[in-house]
Amino acid sequence: MVLADLGRRIRVAIGKLGQATVINEDELNLMLKEVCGALIEADVNVKLVKILRDNVKKSLNFEEMTGGVNKRRLIHRTVFTELVKLVDPEVEPYQPIKGKPNVIMFVGLQGSGKTTTCTKLAYYYQKKGFKTCLVCADTFRAGAFDQLKQNATKARIPFYGSYSEVDPVVIASEGVQKFKEDEFEVIIVDTSGRHKQEASLFEEMLQVSNAVKPNNVIFVIDAAIGQACEAQAKAFHQTIDVGSVIITKLDSHAKGGGALSAVAATKSPIIFIGTGEHIDDFEPFKVKPFVQKLLGMGDIQGLAEKIEEIGLDKQEELMHKFKKGVFTLRDMYEQFQNMMKMGPIGQIMSMIPGFGSDFLPKGSEEDATKAFKKMMIIMDSMAESELDHIKGDQLFTKEPNRIKRVANGSGTSIDEVKTVITQYKKFAELVKKVGSIKGLFSGNPMATPNLNPSQMQKLNQQMSKMMDPRMLQQMGGAGGLSEMMKQLQSMGGMAGLGGAAGGLGGGMAAPGNSKRRR
Template structure:
């Protein structure tokens, strides 16, 4: 993603001030020069870049900074704050309300990725437990209904459209009324792509809006247009009551930074950005989280939100086991199933602080293959073996050979899975129990919102042995699961790394494992 390159350039500039023995006006000017060059390279408007530069200089004011003040931290905070302002629209967008019908209408230019984004948004809300559906009111573009139908079917989302009705206003009305009667909470209406100069299509859009009475009209914008986004957003705002904006195609174009900052300058609320072609490639846009992730600071809030979407607290057996520090092979199987629903592993890992610099190229496909292979091994286990803590295999090694034959894998791969399980099991024992991180997570009425993501990470770090680094642990754990560049996934994970990690955590290893048997 090109915006990640922007983040690396800004990070590199900020890192330079840590090497300077004295922080003075000359050092600050050099830093701002590098940051401004990076922003201009990402197609951010020169006026906005100039404002950022002046604001940082005024905020820091090297000559007047009191003695004893950490100038480095002051500069870094000022830069972060100004980068957030650069992409901050300053307006709260519409938020769907539970227990009522929320009609969301999509509009935009042809080719902006509107129909695909409709399905992505529907899938996003579906994962969060909303009852969602899609209505195709695009009768202008050939194949529009087929595209929406195919996307919706793959995502298992109910849809409505017609091959015979040519009036999009009628289709929109019938579809919305049908789903309202069926008790759907979020009804997303896709409309034809249009341009402001196309008077007939624009009038049609207003008629559709009148009959469906949307709670929120979302304008989908192509991020590759860069600074031109500002005039486009203003034009649609003047002609239609746009409630929110989604910027698409942000995964590989240098103009992405220009598009976000340009739209923010119109004070239009950006709610999501599209970062790829797959259904998972839709990221919620929150200025500070966006900037922190871009700079490699991670997005722990986003990671926890993604994990919460799995509703693990509703799995009473799992929560009971976690509280008691128990983690069976079946528990691991179920968690691999959950991980498969979370989306690409690379996106999850980039939410971890310090992980954005890692090379994730090819990790998603390899990770998915690795997890599928591990689950195939577990499919060949008996019910007793799945519900065990894995010690059965150590006591009766012939079980390993039987599972290997049944799954079409090698003895070594089964041993590696058991080692992986023991590592996870060790973590659960560390974080479980009466004083553990999981205590009370599944209890009815338990309010976990009082603990911030940062507090939870701090608590986890405190519970680990001295010298054990959370990011290093995650690298090794995810490497074992198939994290591409994380674990040297040319073939198998690095068992020596996992063994070392387990020793650091005081978990020992599995005697006799890691041999050359086939």
């Protein structure tokens, strides 16, 4: 998870402040001590932490605060503002322009995941409709071209390199020229990894840059190298005009604060973070949503963008069904399918207010995904009439032979099939209750509904019962989902989700008339 431990500790520190009977300067100092301690342990540069602490204290003068001021809210907002400043150089990152060649050059230390990240970025822009390609100008590391070639082939991205040419300047120039002639829009040049003490490699990096004249130079930094990040970032920035930063391996290193400090050293914005080994384990970095997720405030805008990206915000027929309280097994299948399309479960849940990026313990996210997939395999063995039956649970209860047939067809046990039916029943009951709330589905399904507190509390209680933790223990062993239930029950701000129905119906379901996939 992205800086999961840092986020948890900051939330705990601010949470303690919220529980204090009286909030005074002593309580503020105690909270700041814990927050700053967490930042330093996460390898954030000590000077930057001191600046953050001084700025928070400077912004909060208890003697000047007028009566009726909500001190807790003011302190929370001030900490949020200063954390944003910590990772925001206030520089707009370069954005590729369609219809023209955009040359992007990658630089960084050897072993930082630079070559893999090149492919991830090319794949990201390819999905956005750009004509993308890769150039391997890394002649220093043995196997660099083979790695890029393998990655590019898997992602179906054109590439250029050479086994015989040893001059990276020649390879880079020829590759860029070739792809410009072929009217490619995003041309990514991978270069050799280098260390600040390797003067000859730094000179080579400058020569490559002069030859290809990149529109953007991206510095790739490994989250695991800690405090060394700042010194390395400075060395690269002094030699070449670094325009953007990408942080890698944030999934495997709970610290990563040193990498965030690289922003201050290069005065360049972080544009992406790598969160895993797979090609789509790659998140666009936006400062405010990132800090919001650290503080457990969620990222509603990011969630809405993911929903829009895969076209789940235009489900008029589904909304019509939800108004009537109708929910079939096919709808549940599509819920799971589209939830996984949106990205890793932990990443999606961290966008929801009340959940931190640590809502699933390390390793449990994979188990939870397997559990959802197993449920989908079971539903794949159901007949069309069973999937589309308005009361699918009753159909299976009245005719137990159907359960046995589905178990045999899916290679699972009768108990596992029963678990799926039970889970479906819970979803269907929730949809029926949600559909009965007046005004919930009027207008934009992603808009926040005008619910009174009692309605929202009732809806929260129903949502907290929606997912049976035993289902995941039985089918994948993801104990983290039981913790998710506890968090859901304690949440008071589900309205921030864009409406529970927006998250449930508008966000994670597909049209009821979609054809079955085999």
